[in-house]
Amino acid sequence: MQWRHFSRIALCVLLFAHILAHVDRNMLLGFSPQIIRDIGLSNAQYGFLVGAVWVLSFGLMAMFMGTLADRYSRPRVVAVGMLVWSVCTWASGNVQDFTQMAMARFFVASGEAALVPAAVSLLADLFPARRRGTVIGVFFTGIPLGIGFSFLLAGTYGETHGWRDTFHALGVIGALLALPLAFLSEERGQPGHERGAPFGEQLRAMARTVRGTPGLLQVIAGFVLLHMVFAGFAFTQVWLVDERGLDAAAMAKRIGMLQLVFGTFGAVFGGGLGDRFAHAIRGGHAGFVAGLVVLCAPFMLAYRFAAPGSVLFYLGMCAGAFLPMAAYGPANTLIQGMVPATMRSTVAGFTMMAINVVAISLGSLAVGAGRDLLAGAGVASPFTVMMLATDVLAIASVVLFAGAARRGTVVSMPAAIRTH
Template identity: 60%
Template sequence: MFWKKSPSTVLAGLLVIHLLAHVDRNMLLGFSPQIIADLNISNAQYGFLVGAVWVLSFGFMALFMGSLADRFSRTRVIAAGVLIWSACTWASGHAQSFEQMVVARFFVASGEAALVPAAVALLAELFSAKRRSSAMGVFFMGIPLGVGCSFLLAGTFGAEHGWRTTFYALGLIGVVIAVLLAFLKDDRSQLPPHERGAPFGQQMRSVLGTIHDRPALLLIIIGFVLVHMIFAGLAFTQLWLVKERGMDAAGIATRIGMLQLGFGALGSLVGGVIGDSLARKFRGSHASLMTLLVILCAAPMIAYRFAAPGSAIFYIGMCAGFFLPLALYGPVNAAIMSMVPQQTRSTVTGFTMLCINVFAVAIGNLAVGWAIDFLDAHGVQAPLTQVVLATDVIAISSALFFALAARASRSVPLTGSIVQGASQG
């Protein structure tokens, strides 16, 4: 497996694939007016396409694909995922009805669910504990970069060639990448049973047992899920700025997009780097650093909700909200990888993604929308302000769980099998 001798090259390749995944994932957003008109679908149907369809497929398939990546070749699991999502991205361009688009997007999500669990475990294998957070941070830069590139692509290539041709091109690029990935050998079936994953049911019992036996791990996962409530609030931020803060819809949409792209990417990079350089200096390691990051961003995030639109405090707080969740991806994933046996790393990552998608994305967005409607129906003043502020408070409450995780982790040494998994890089 010669390709493992260059971890930085592997990281660069995984970043490109992650970026492509988020371009494919978000192209529906970039082409929303055209797709709604061409397929003659309602706003509710469009919301179902970008919301429930994705969560139902992606969240649960991440767990299953993660278990496969622990048991079999991680590169081949990623290759299969890229092939599935790319073929179905291409098929999305051929969709002529709502039902056809639902099927295509369901399998796009299923394919993309294979990437992160396998990639995170692979990076944990290739990079030592001293470099792991930085590697994770670079990999997760694919999220803001992919979101930004999807809108950029829609406004350039898509504006000239149309949404269908753009989907065809993206699908073709992904298929080529999948074929190349399939030639990278990573045969885990030859490893001793204690170094690779078990069948799904047995693997899940092992993962749940690990989480039960390591309180710090459970607390970090809970905190990480809570931080993602920032995204539930973000879904309604533009509406809040227009309806209750009097800002121009077109102008603020562009600024939100650019600031989210810039500070999200900066958060991934900075959080990953300081996760390696500073975490070791804290008694609670990565969990203490996560606590500090949340505390530092808390005040500007809250002040932003009350500041005058366009003021310095307003933009500092907005950028802090874009920075924080991405800044935690590197330290959180590095911490999780250090707490679990190597044969369960992908499955635990898939479990974390399932929790995020079910509780923060699906239930979180539904609860936020319901709360806004409820307060508005009862004549409460500025209902949007109160609800988006509540999502900030919930996200900031993650600091408590990270702090408890830091305290719990001080008394729990790393096991030998975990340390062995960090031998390279």
């Protein structure tokens, strides 16, 4: 069966895979107290499992998997990655110590790195340019939905069956879905569907394309900078408890619910309205994202000083959940529209690598280290200072998106690389 004839089914399958990927990814967080106790993890070891092991493995493998998706069948690359992460999710239910869990998590992340680069590129081919933002936005609802479902699953099925059986069940579900994906084909032989180059040559070609397309470089850099929101989000609960005096359990539920609702709404809203109104905004999708940043910025900054529980407090929290997800559809639409069809997965993988390594991994490390330095220097409310810093950096992405807008960065491409 060929995906082109069943584009909506393809979107549903890829969305389900994306949700499952983020359920598997976040299940360690949902069961953190039980897993730490059962296999005897220290806090440092647990932090390593949810931080460096995951982010660096996923980030570095994303670009490699992207080159494979450009060179070979994208559905089959997704299927192989899904089978790898599902088998290793199942294996996570059998681990007995830190080393075994670290190995399992490393390969879960490596397998999941195949999904986004191949899926974004495939969706860009399956749907016309005027609908790409909407479709890609729907695909990225898998992030907040997966996060929400992971905690919900841990508190329902996991409460009665335990974390080991939950990992086993998720592994079986993923493996069963991966098998039929391996039999789906795509029309690589048609114009605009030529294969990408071997790994080294593909990376050199990508580097030339990114350097030679200033608008593309600005969009990627702005998208990465916008993800500094997530570097701050990693410490949100600690900040609210330590410096704002709120209850940890109550805030965990509220944070999870707001992320689920407003993250999902942001992905759908940003993709849909970006496609609908970008043509009427200077700079198209880039101008649309810049406008979203300007709209959300005052609420995000005020949130750090607002009284806990106030309307402004929750508006700021909602804006922080909404903004990065609202940018996924428009930003990825721009990126996919400015590169050759033979390079789409590679560039998507490069973008995911930059986001995970620069913004999420190094950004989170900088927030934690900065907080400790400020506390040691006697600065009052050191977490608030660092959280404000991540907000300011994320908001500064408006300069890059506005710059891309001024360059006239739009979805349509030169004829030489147009795929539709």
